[in-house]
Amino acid sequence: MSLSTAALATRRVLAAASHSSHEGGARTWKILTFVLALPGVGVCMANAYMKMHAHPHHQEEFVPYPHLRIRTKKFPWGDGNHSMFHNPHTNALPDGYESSHH
Amino acid sequence: MAHQAHAYHMVDPSPWPLTGAVGALLLTSGLAVWFHFHSTILLSLGLILLLLTMYQWWRDIIREGTFQGHHTPPVQKGLRFGMILFITSEVFFFLGFFWAFYHSSLAPTPELGGCWPPTGITTLDPFEVPLLNTAVLLASGVTVTWAHHSIMEGEREQAIHSLTLTILLGFYFTFLQAMEYYEAPFTIADGVYGSTFFVATGFHGLHVIIGSTFLAVCLLRQVQYHFTSGHHFGFEAAAWYWHFVDVVWLFLYISIYWWGS
Numbered sequence: 001m002s003l004s005t006a007a008l009a010t011r012r013v014l015a016a017a018s019h020s021s022h023e024g025g026a027r028t029w030k031i032l033t034f035v036l037a038l039p040g041v042g043v044c045m046a047n048a049y050m051k052m053h054a055h056p057h058h059q060e061e062f063v064p065y066p067h068l069r070i071r072t073k074k075f076p077w078g079d080g081n082h083s084m085f086h087n088p089h090t091n092a093l094p095d096g097y098e099s100s101h102h
Numbered sequence: 103m104a105h106q107a108h109a110y111h112m113v114d115p116s117p118w119p120l121t122g123a124v125g126a127l128l129l130t131s132g133l134a135v136w137f138h139f140h141s142t143i144l145l146s147l148g149l150i151l152l153l154l155t156m157y158q159w160w161r162d163i164i165r166e167g168t169f170q171g172h173h174t175p176p177v178q179k180g181l182r183f184g185m186i187l188f189i190t191s192e193v194f195f196f197l198g199f200f201w202a203f204y205h206s207s208l209a210p211t212p213e214l215g216g217c218w219p220p221t222g223i224t225t226l227d228p229f230e231v232p233l234l235n236t237a238v239l240l241a242s243g244v245t246v247t248w249a250h251h252s253i254m255e256g257e258r259e260q261a262i263h264s265l266t267l268t269i270l271l272g273f274y275f276t277f278l279q280a281m282e283y284y285e286a287p288f289t290i291a292d293g294v295y296g297s298t299f300f301v302a303t304g305f306h307g308l309h310v311i312i313g314s315t316f317l318a319v320c321l322l323r324q325v326q327y328h329f330t331s332g333h334h335f336g337f338e339a340a341a342w343y344w345h346f347v348d349v350v351w352l353f354l355y356i357s358i359y360w361w362g363s
Contacts, residue, residue: 029247030248032244033264037240037244047230067220076137
């Protein structure tokens with residue numbers, strides 16, 4: 001498999017970094033940061049943003065399954081019926097959603 | 103003037119181990135009191151005592167090492183062993199939660215619908231925010247390596263920039279994960295799925311916060327000229343811890359987010 005020019009250049013730089021005694025090591029990782037790492041984050045940011053807007057999630061239909069929404073012991077805060085990161089739109093209480101509007 | 107005829111560090115008497123132990127006692131008993139009697143006074147006291155202990159103990163270590171020269175090569179070797187052993191113990195800590203996850207998910211009980219994810223659970227799309235979180239932590243591993251090489255080569259400005267970038271990425275991960283926690287269609291009370299998900303990722307998030315704090319302390323020290331190109335173990339320990347946090351996330355992502363969805 002033939003490598004692209006950029007990949008060949010990267011391989012040369014990395015080879016140089018491994019052969020030299022700590023000279024240019026910082027430069028190699030600086031290049032990796034701005035060429036690979038941060039653009040990779042940017043791509044994943046764009047991907048997540050687009051996916052989030054592609055399918056606006058509707059409120060899941062409520063089914064009172066006995067194995068979910070366990071309340072064996074009350075939560076030690078508030079009314080004891082809401083989890084710490086409770087979201088009234090996406091998290092139903094044991095007897096149903098508090099708010100059913102979208 | 104008295105001199106020691108060896109290279110080791112005979113530490114001066116310190117009150118911090120005692121205050122730390124008392125703080126841990128108050129924290130644990132305080133947690134139980136909060137759960138059963140709804141009072142937070144013991145918990146708060148324990149938290150304050152523990153935070154004060156950590157601040158003063160580690161401040162003293164910095165004084166002993168950086169300012170008083172007690173961290174000779176043999177002493178540094180001991181510190182390295184210590185950090186490695188501590189991280190190893192943390193690996194075993196997380197191993198337990200992965201054990202719990204695989205125990206429950208490899209043979210789902212009839213109560214869950216005999217399937218994984220359990221009936222009624224809407225999992226998160228592993229290729230949305232969780233993938234972004236993976237990219238963020240991997241990127242922070244690159245930036246922290248850039249920081250290390252910068253310190254070794256005496257590049258002060260680059261070290262400050264790369265360390266700052268690493269910490270910002272850590273904050274971004276924490277922010278994204280907090281958002282995910284709020285938006286998730288399931289909670290910790292949603293059976294064994296919710297329990298394993300939030301306990302494993304929750305402890306991981308706590309370790310991200312701890313690691314970011316450790317790196318932030320290193321940034322402050324770097325700005326104040328504590329590190330030399332040949333002696334910067336505090337930073338190395340922080341970097342090791344950060345890589346460990348990154349690796350734990352990769353296992354979480356593959357196991358819980360991807361395979362478990």
